[in-house]
Amino acid sequence: MLKHLTFVSMVALFGLGSSAQLPAKAQALTPHVLQIETKQLEGIGVTLLQESLQLAQLQQYDLALPRVALASQLIPQNPEVWSLLGGLYLQTNETDRGIEALLRSHQLDAKNTSVLFALGSAYFQKGNYNSSVNYLTKGLAIKPDVPGALFDLGNAYLMLRRYDEAVTQYRKAMVQDPKFWPAINNVGLVEYERGQLDAAVRSWRKAADLDPKAAEPRLAIAVALYKKGDREQGLALGEAAIELDSRYADLKFLKDNLWGDRLMQDAKVFLETPRMKASIAQTRGNAPTRERAAE
Numbered sequence: 001m002l003k004h005l006t007f008v009s010m011v012a013l014f015g016l017g018s019s020a021q022l023p024a025k026a027q028a029l030t031p032h033v034l035q036i037e038t039k040q041l042e043g044i045g046v047t048l049l050q051e052s053l054q055l056a057q058l059q060q061y062d063l064a065l066p067r068v069a070l071a072s073q074l075i076p077q078n079p080e081v082w083s084l085l086g087g088l089y090l091q092t093n094e095t096d097r098g099i100e101a102l103l104r105s106h107q108l109d110a111k112n113t114s115v116l117f118a119l120g121s122a123y124f125q126k127g128n129y130n131s132s133v134n135y136l137t138k139g140l141a142i143k144p145d146v147p148g149a150l151f152d153l154g155n156a157y158l159m160l161r162r163y164d165e166a167v168t169q170y171r172k173a174m175v176q177d178p179k180f181w182p183a184i185n186n187v188g189l190v191e192y193e194r195g196q197l198d199a200a201v202r203s204w205r206k207a208a209d210l211d212p213k214a215a216e217p218r219l220a221i222a223v224a225l226y227k228k229g230d231r232e233q234g235l236a237l238g239e240a241a242i243e244l245d246s247r248y249a250d251l252k253f254l255k256d257n258l259w260g261d262r263l264m265q266d267a268k269v270f271l272e273t274p275r276m277k278a279s280i281a282q283t284r285g286n287a288p289t290r291e292r293a294a295e
Contacts, residue, residue, distance in 0.1 A: 045074030079109035083105040086100075102122065111142060132153075154167070216245075219237075223266050
């Protein structure tokens with residue numbers, strides 16, 4: 001840790017003394033170095049951390065990031081500063097740097113569940129599902145009633161094809177929040193991959209009932225109905241789902257939302273039907289205006 005800054009360093013870092021009078025070259029003065037004690041440096045670090053928190057809350061990440069990065073150098077033993085730095089890196093899609101900072105925070109405070117959950121999410125983004133399970137499980141051992149973390153753990157198990165464990169975590173999330181429709185929706189994803197089409201449709205109907213604007217469970221129902229032979233109802237529901245959110249017409253987007261191999265194969269067939277292709281083309285023709293308005 002730095003124990004003091006010279007006057008020149010102060011100018012460089014904080015813009016101080018830009019108009020200070022300098023002694024003439026002929027003057028033989030004893031050099032004077034302005035020193036800042038450790039406590040003063042820590043005070044500056046805390047102030048920068050507080051400013052970064054406020055900026056992060058306003059989603060001004062480009063302003064918050066350099067401040068908290070400097071704060072991490074001034075108060076490197078503060079776990080909160082590393083936690084915020086890691087979170088900001090994740091927000092700006094710098095996942096590796098985010099993980100590095102979060103691990104530093106975890107080393108300083110092993111019981112911080114927010115950091116453990118963030119690490120679980122970050123490793124999931126990296127496709128390292130075993131590490132995701134590891135950190136999410138550690139966090140839930142300390143704080144077991146967080147629906148979002150239970151859902152994330154279910155998703156990690158889903159990607160590992162550990163379906164029983166995935167459903168267990170989704171159901172725990174539903175107990176904590178009965179209106180948490182994504183968990184119900186993902187139970188349907190598991191059921192479909194297991195060939196339990198009727199059970200999957202029931203789960204997706206429950207999810208759709210909880211949110212009238214949720215496109216995903218509606219499209220999933222549409223694909224399942226079409227697969228089962230109820231093509232007219234499936235196509236009508238599919239058109240309505242795409243009208244709600246045209247992103248679900250993109251197979252990559254469906255894959256990113258954890259649709260499994262069986263459901264993806266059936267969705268591809270469904271979305272390539274002439275009626276759905278026409279509906280998608282019409283919806284996307286109107287989509288840019290609506291998307292700009294939503295932004």
